[in-house]
Amino acid sequence: MSEREQSSSKPPTSIRPMITLPPRSSMENYFIGESGASPGPITLVSSFFTENEPETDFRSFSQLLAGAMASPTAVPNVRRDFPPSHDAAAHMNSGGDVFQLNRPAGLVASEQLGVLTIPPGLTPAGLLDSTGIFPPAQGPNGISHQKMLAQVSTQARARQQMPPPKASHKMKESSDISHSDQTYQPSNLTVDKPAEDGYNWRKYGQKQVKSSEYPRSYYRCTNSNCPVKKKVERSLEGQITEIIYKGQHNHQPPNKRGASNAQGSSESSQVTPERVSGSSDSDEVGNAETRVNEWDDDEPQSKRRYMYNLRTVMNYSVYIDKCLVLKCWQEHRGSDF
Protein backbone atom coordinates (compact mmCIF):
# COMPACT_ATOMS: atom_id res chain seq x y z
CA MET A 1 0.00 0.00 0.00
CA SER A 2 2.03 2.83 1.31
CA GLU A 3 5.11 1.21 -0.05
CA ARG A 4 3.72 1.22 -3.49
CA GLU A 5 2.77 4.82 -3.06
CA GLN A 6 6.35 5.59 -2.35
CA SER A 7 7.32 4.23 -5.70
CA SER A 8 5.55 6.91 -7.55
CA SER A 9 8.46 7.86 -9.69
CA LYS A 10 9.96 5.27 -11.87
CA PRO A 11 13.44 6.14 -12.96
CA PRO A 12 14.27 5.71 -16.57
CA THR A 13 16.44 2.73 -17.08
CA SER A 14 16.82 2.82 -20.79
CA ILE A 15 19.66 5.27 -20.65
CA ARG A 16 22.80 3.76 -19.33
CA PRO A 17 25.57 6.24 -19.25
CA MET A 18 28.76 4.37 -19.55
CA ILE A 19 32.11 5.18 -20.87
CA THR A 20 33.19 3.48 -23.98
CA LEU A 21 35.98 3.96 -26.36
CA PRO A 22 34.97 6.35 -29.03
CA PRO A 23 35.54 5.62 -32.66
CA ARG A 24 39.04 6.00 -33.85
CA SER A 25 38.52 9.44 -35.23
CA SER A 26 37.12 10.90 -32.07
CA MET A 27 39.74 9.15 -30.02
CA GLU A 28 42.32 10.77 -32.08
CA ASN A 29 40.72 14.10 -31.56
CA TYR A 30 40.73 13.66 -27.85
CA PHE A 31 44.44 13.46 -27.71
CA ILE A 32 45.90 15.30 -30.59
CA GLY A 33 43.21 17.82 -31.06
CA GLU A 34 40.95 18.27 -33.98
CA SER A 35 42.83 18.96 -37.15
CA GLY A 36 45.84 19.37 -34.97
CA ALA A 37 44.86 22.94 -34.35
CA SER A 38 43.67 22.50 -30.83
CA PRO A 39 45.81 21.30 -28.01
CA GLY A 40 45.24 17.81 -26.77
CA PRO A 41 43.90 17.11 -23.33
CA ILE A 42 47.26 16.54 -21.82
CA THR A 43 48.35 19.90 -22.95
CA LEU A 44 45.19 21.46 -21.75
CA VAL A 45 45.25 19.74 -18.43
CA SER A 46 48.84 20.45 -17.91
CA SER A 47 48.38 24.07 -18.67
CA PHE A 48 45.41 24.22 -16.41
CA PHE A 49 47.29 23.05 -13.42
CA THR A 50 50.33 25.07 -14.07
CA GLU A 51 48.29 28.15 -14.61
CA ASN A 52 45.99 27.79 -11.72
CA GLU A 53 48.04 26.15 -9.06
CA PRO A 54 51.66 26.83 -9.70
CA GLU A 55 52.45 26.46 -6.05
CA THR A 56 51.07 23.03 -5.66
CA ASP A 57 52.96 19.87 -5.20
CA PHE A 58 51.90 18.53 -8.52
CA ARG A 59 53.93 20.45 -10.97
CA SER A 60 52.84 18.81 -14.13
CA PHE A 61 50.12 16.78 -15.55
CA SER A 62 52.65 14.13 -16.33
CA GLN A 63 53.10 13.62 -12.66
CA LEU A 64 49.41 13.46 -12.14
CA LEU A 65 48.94 11.12 -14.99
CA ALA A 66 51.78 8.92 -13.91
CA GLY A 67 50.28 8.62 -10.51
CA ALA A 68 46.88 8.01 -11.87
CA MET A 69 47.98 5.36 -14.26
CA ALA A 70 49.91 3.61 -11.58
CA SER A 71 46.84 3.52 -9.45
CA PRO A 72 44.07 0.97 -9.52
CA THR A 73 41.91 3.50 -11.22
CA ALA A 74 43.39 2.46 -14.47
CA VAL A 75 40.93 -0.05 -15.70
CA PRO A 76 40.25 -1.73 -18.97
CA ASN A 77 37.23 -1.69 -21.14
CA VAL A 78 35.80 1.64 -20.37
CA ARG A 79 32.73 2.09 -22.40
CA ARG A 80 30.58 4.93 -23.38
CA ASP A 81 27.41 4.01 -25.10
CA PHE A 82 24.92 6.71 -24.48
CA PRO A 83 23.36 8.74 -27.19
CA PRO A 84 25.52 11.53 -28.49
CA SER A 85 22.78 14.02 -27.90
CA HIS A 86 23.00 13.68 -24.18
CA ASP A 87 25.37 15.63 -22.11
CA ALA A 88 26.91 14.35 -18.97
CA ALA A 89 24.76 16.36 -16.66
CA ALA A 90 21.65 15.07 -18.28
CA HIS A 91 22.85 11.55 -17.80
CA MET A 92 23.94 12.01 -14.30
CA ASN A 93 20.59 13.42 -13.55
CA SER A 94 18.59 11.17 -15.78
CA GLY A 95 16.91 9.48 -12.92
CA GLY A 96 14.71 12.40 -12.09
CA ASP A 97 14.42 12.25 -8.39
CA VAL A 98 16.37 9.07 -8.34
CA PHE A 99 19.98 9.36 -9.17
CA GLN A 100 21.46 6.39 -10.86
CA LEU A 101 24.92 5.31 -11.55
CA ASN A 102 25.48 2.62 -14.08
CA ARG A 103 28.75 0.88 -14.24
CA PRO A 104 30.17 -1.33 -16.86
CA ALA A 105 30.15 -4.84 -15.61
CA GLY A 106 33.53 -6.04 -14.58
CA LEU A 107 35.01 -2.66 -14.04
CA VAL A 108 36.20 -3.10 -10.56
CA ALA A 109 38.15 0.04 -10.39
CA SER A 110 35.32 2.02 -11.75
CA GLU A 111 33.26 0.59 -8.99
CA GLN A 112 35.73 1.85 -6.52
CA LEU A 113 36.09 5.21 -7.95
CA GLY A 114 32.93 5.75 -9.83
CA VAL A 115 32.63 6.32 -13.49
CA LEU A 116 33.28 9.63 -15.00
CA THR A 117 30.90 9.98 -17.83
CA ILE A 118 32.50 11.59 -20.79
CA PRO A 119 29.97 12.60 -23.35
CA PRO A 120 30.84 12.63 -26.99
CA GLY A 121 32.02 15.95 -28.12
CA LEU A 122 33.09 17.03 -24.71
CA THR A 123 36.56 18.36 -25.06
CA PRO A 124 39.12 17.80 -22.40
CA ALA A 125 39.04 21.47 -21.72
CA GLY A 126 35.36 21.22 -21.22
CA LEU A 127 35.85 18.26 -19.02
CA LEU A 128 38.26 20.08 -16.84
CA ASP A 129 36.08 23.06 -16.73
CA SER A 130 33.88 22.42 -13.78
CA THR A 131 31.02 23.88 -15.68
CA GLY A 132 31.56 21.52 -18.52
CA ILE A 133 29.88 18.62 -16.85
CA PHE A 134 27.87 20.15 -14.13
CA PRO A 135 26.40 23.53 -13.55
CA PRO A 136 28.78 25.91 -11.88
CA ALA A 137 27.43 25.51 -8.43
CA GLN A 138 25.70 22.24 -8.49
CA GLY A 139 25.95 18.79 -9.84
CA PRO A 140 23.31 16.12 -10.13
CA ASN A 141 20.48 16.66 -7.75
CA GLY A 142 21.99 19.93 -6.81
CA ILE A 143 24.94 18.39 -5.09
CA SER A 144 28.03 20.31 -5.75
CA HIS A 145 30.34 18.52 -8.08
CA GLN A 146 33.15 19.21 -5.73
CA LYS A 147 31.46 17.29 -3.04
CA MET A 148 30.45 14.58 -5.38
CA LEU A 149 33.95 14.08 -6.55
CA ALA A 150 35.23 14.48 -3.07
CA GLN A 151 33.07 11.59 -2.10
CA VAL A 152 34.20 9.58 -5.02
CA SER A 153 37.76 10.20 -4.14
CA THR A 154 37.16 9.53 -0.50
CA GLN A 155 35.60 6.24 -1.28
CA ALA A 156 38.43 5.31 -3.55
CA ARG A 157 40.96 6.10 -0.88
CA ALA A 158 39.04 4.27 1.78
CA ARG A 159 38.73 1.21 -0.32
CA GLN A 160 42.34 1.25 -1.27
CA GLN A 161 43.25 1.38 2.37
CA MET A 162 40.74 -1.19 3.43
CA PRO A 163 42.24 -4.54 4.34
CA PRO A 164 40.98 -7.64 2.60
CA PRO A 165 37.63 -8.61 4.02
CA LYS A 166 37.46 -11.48 6.38
CA ALA A 167 35.68 -14.49 5.10
CA SER A 168 32.22 -14.86 6.42
CA HIS A 169 29.01 -16.46 5.47
CA LYS A 170 27.79 -13.08 4.42
CA MET A 171 30.27 -13.15 1.61
CA LYS A 172 29.89 -16.73 0.59
CA GLU A 173 29.62 -15.77 -3.03
CA SER A 174 32.92 -14.01 -3.04
CA SER A 175 34.59 -17.14 -4.25
CA ASP A 176 32.57 -16.87 -7.36
CA ILE A 177 34.46 -13.81 -8.31
CA SER A 178 37.52 -14.57 -10.30
CA HIS A 179 39.38 -11.33 -10.08
CA SER A 180 43.01 -12.17 -10.08
CA ASP A 181 44.11 -8.91 -8.58
CA GLN A 182 43.54 -9.22 -4.88
CA THR A 183 43.90 -5.51 -4.43
CA TYR A 184 40.48 -5.21 -5.91
CA GLN A 185 39.02 -7.60 -3.48
CA PRO A 186 37.27 -5.01 -1.39
CA SER A 187 34.95 -4.47 -4.26
CA ASN A 188 33.84 -8.01 -3.79
CA LEU A 189 32.07 -6.81 -0.75
CA THR A 190 29.38 -5.78 -3.06
CA VAL A 191 28.67 -9.33 -3.97
CA ASP A 192 25.38 -10.34 -2.51
CA LYS A 193 25.55 -7.42 -0.21
CA PRO A 194 24.27 -3.95 -0.63
CA ALA A 195 26.92 -1.30 -0.94
CA GLU A 196 28.74 -0.65 2.29
CA ASP A 197 27.34 2.75 2.89
CA GLY A 198 27.14 2.68 6.63
CA TYR A 199 23.54 1.67 6.85
CA ASN A 200 22.15 -1.75 7.45
CA TRP A 201 19.97 -3.21 4.78
CA ARG A 202 17.66 -6.14 4.61
CA LYS A 203 16.90 -7.73 1.34
CA TYR A 204 13.21 -8.25 0.89
CA GLY A 205 12.96 -9.30 -2.66
CA GLN A 206 14.66 -10.08 -5.87
CA LYS A 207 13.31 -10.14 -9.31
CA GLN A 208 14.36 -10.38 -12.88
CA VAL A 209 12.90 -7.32 -14.49
CA LYS A 210 12.38 -6.86 -18.15
CA SER A 211 14.11 -3.55 -18.31
CA SER A 212 17.32 -5.02 -17.02
CA GLU A 213 19.38 -7.94 -18.10
CA TYR A 214 20.41 -8.51 -14.51
CA PRO A 215 18.41 -9.53 -11.47
CA ARG A 216 17.25 -6.67 -9.35
CA SER A 217 17.45 -6.97 -5.60
CA TYR A 218 15.32 -4.93 -3.27
CA TYR A 219 16.66 -3.73 0.04
CA ARG A 220 15.22 -1.66 2.79
CA CYS A 221 16.96 0.01 5.65
CA THR A 222 16.73 -2.13 8.74
CA ASN A 223 16.33 0.85 10.98
CA SER A 224 12.82 0.94 12.28
CA ASN A 225 10.65 3.61 10.72
CA CYS A 226 13.28 4.39 8.16
CA PRO A 227 11.61 4.47 4.77
CA VAL A 228 14.71 4.20 2.68
CA LYS A 229 14.90 1.48 0.11
CA LYS A 230 17.25 0.71 -2.64
CA LYS A 231 17.30 -1.41 -5.70
CA VAL A 232 20.50 -3.07 -6.73
CA GLU A 233 21.23 -4.72 -10.00
CA ARG A 234 24.20 -6.98 -10.33
CA SER A 235 25.78 -8.62 -13.26
CA LEU A 236 26.35 -12.33 -13.27
CA GLU A 237 29.88 -11.64 -12.17
CA GLY A 238 28.56 -9.93 -9.10
CA GLN A 239 29.45 -6.45 -10.19
CA ILE A 240 26.91 -3.87 -9.27
CA THR A 241 25.57 -2.37 -12.42
CA GLU A 242 23.01 -0.08 -10.94
CA ILE A 243 21.88 1.18 -7.59
CA ILE A 244 18.82 3.24 -7.09
CA TYR A 245 18.16 4.74 -3.71
CA LYS A 246 14.72 5.79 -2.73
CA GLY A 247 13.80 7.84 0.24
CA GLN A 248 15.82 9.55 2.84
CA HIS A 249 17.30 8.15 6.01
CA ASN A 250 15.76 9.61 9.10
CA HIS A 251 18.59 8.49 11.31
CA GLN A 252 22.32 8.49 11.52
CA PRO A 253 24.25 5.63 10.00
CA PRO A 254 24.28 2.89 12.59
CA ASN A 255 27.33 1.29 11.13
CA LYS A 256 29.91 3.98 11.57
CA ARG A 257 32.77 1.63 11.11
CA GLY A 258 31.39 0.12 8.03
CA ALA A 259 30.77 3.49 6.58
CA SER A 260 34.20 4.60 7.46
CA ASN A 261 35.79 1.58 5.95
CA ALA A 262 33.85 1.82 2.82
CA GLN A 263 33.99 5.45 2.15
CA GLY A 264 36.15 7.17 4.60
CA SER A 265 33.29 8.99 6.16
CA SER A 266 30.27 7.73 7.93
CA GLU A 267 28.42 10.62 6.61
CA SER A 268 29.14 9.95 3.04
CA SER A 269 26.51 7.42 2.22
CA GLN A 270 24.19 10.03 0.90
CA VAL A 271 26.47 10.85 -1.93
CA THR A 272 28.39 7.77 -2.79
CA PRO A 273 29.08 7.45 -6.47
CA GLU A 274 26.66 4.61 -6.52
CA ARG A 275 24.18 6.52 -4.72
CA VAL A 276 21.54 8.45 -4.36
CA SER A 277 18.07 9.66 -4.48
CA GLY A 278 15.44 10.90 -2.31
CA SER A 279 11.86 11.72 -2.51
CA SER A 280 13.01 15.26 -2.55
CA ASP A 281 16.05 16.49 -4.30
CA SER A 282 16.28 19.43 -2.07
CA ASP A 283 16.18 17.25 0.94
CA GLU A 284 18.93 15.16 -0.46
CA VAL A 285 20.95 18.15 -1.28
CA GLY A 286 20.47 19.47 2.14
CA ASN A 287 21.71 16.31 3.61
CA ALA A 288 24.59 16.05 1.29
CA GLU A 289 25.70 19.53 1.91
CA THR A 290 25.27 19.48 5.60
CA ARG A 291 26.45 16.01 6.27
CA VAL A 292 29.14 15.63 3.73
CA ASN A 293 31.93 17.97 4.40
CA GLU A 294 35.20 16.57 3.30
CA TRP A 295 36.63 19.99 2.77
CA ASP A 296 37.52 21.92 5.81
CA ASP A 297 35.76 25.18 5.94
CA ASP A 298 39.03 26.98 6.01
CA GLU A 299 40.33 25.10 3.02
CA PRO A 300 41.39 27.67 0.47
CA GLN A 301 38.97 27.80 -2.37
CA SER A 302 41.80 27.63 -4.84
CA LYS A 303 42.98 24.43 -3.27
CA ARG A 304 39.53 22.96 -3.40
CA ARG A 305 39.34 23.91 -6.99
CA TYR A 306 42.66 22.33 -7.64
CA MET A 307 41.81 19.14 -5.86
CA TYR A 308 38.56 18.93 -7.69
CA ASN A 309 40.25 19.24 -11.01
CA LEU A 310 42.93 16.85 -9.92
CA ARG A 311 40.33 14.25 -9.20
CA THR A 312 38.60 14.96 -12.42
CA VAL A 313 41.83 14.41 -14.23
CA MET A 314 42.45 11.27 -12.26
CA ASN A 315 39.17 10.02 -13.54
CA TYR A 316 39.88 11.20 -16.98
CA SER A 317 43.20 9.46 -16.85
CA VAL A 318 41.30 6.24 -16.61
CA TYR A 319 39.86 7.10 -19.90
CA ILE A 320 43.24 8.02 -21.19
CA ASP A 321 44.57 4.71 -20.03
CA LYS A 322 42.02 2.97 -22.15
CA CYS A 323 43.43 4.71 -25.07
CA LEU A 324 46.77 3.14 -24.42
CA VAL A 325 45.15 -0.11 -25.33
CA LEU A 326 45.13 1.23 -28.81
CA LYS A 327 48.83 1.58 -28.79
CA CYS A 328 49.24 -0.94 -31.52
CA TRP A 329 47.00 1.08 -33.66
CA GLN A 330 48.95 4.17 -32.91
CA GLU A 331 52.17 2.46 -33.66
CA HIS A 332 50.78 1.48 -36.98
CA ARG A 333 50.07 5.08 -37.59
CA GLY A 334 53.43 6.11 -36.31
CA SER A 335 51.92 8.94 -34.32
CA ASP A 336 52.75 10.07 -30.86
CA PHE A 337 50.22 9.88 -28.17
Place this chain on the structure above:
DNA sequence: AGCCTTTGACCAGCG
Protein backbone atom coordinates in the same frame (compact mmCIF):
# COMPACT_ATOMS: atom_id res chain seq x y z
C1' DA B 1 16.81 -16.77 19.20
C1' DG B 2 17.42 -13.38 16.14
C1' DC B 3 18.47 -11.74 11.86
C1' DC B 4 19.20 -12.60 7.36
C1' DT B 5 18.38 -14.32 2.41
C1' DT B 6 15.62 -16.79 -0.79
C1' DT B 7 11.73 -17.24 -3.61
C1' DG B 8 7.05 -18.01 -5.13
C1' DA B 9 2.81 -15.58 -4.66
C1' DC B 10 0.34 -11.57 -4.59
C1' DC B 11 -0.94 -6.81 -5.72
C1' DA B 12 -1.33 -2.41 -8.15
C1' DG B 13 -0.36 0.41 -12.12
C1' DC B 14 -0.49 0.78 -16.87
C1' DG B 15 -1.26 0.19 -21.79
Place this chain on the structure above:
DNA sequence: TCGCTGGTCAAAGGC
Protein backbone atom coordinates in the same frame (compact mmCIF):
# COMPACT_ATOMS: atom_id res chain seq x y z
C1' DT C 1 -11.19 -6.14 -19.03
C1' DC C 2 -6.99 -8.38 -19.50
C1' DG C 3 -2.28 -9.29 -19.58
C1' DC C 4 2.20 -7.58 -18.54
C1' DT C 5 5.40 -5.64 -15.42
C1' DG C 6 7.56 -3.98 -11.30
C1' DG C 7 7.40 -3.97 -6.45
C1' DT C 8 6.30 -6.14 -2.12
C1' DC C 9 4.88 -9.79 1.07
C1' DA C 10 5.73 -13.58 3.82
C1' DA C 11 6.87 -18.35 4.69
C1' DA C 12 10.78 -21.23 4.87
C1' DG C 13 15.27 -22.12 5.76
C1' DG C 14 20.24 -20.86 6.80
C1' DC C 15 23.76 -18.94 9.69
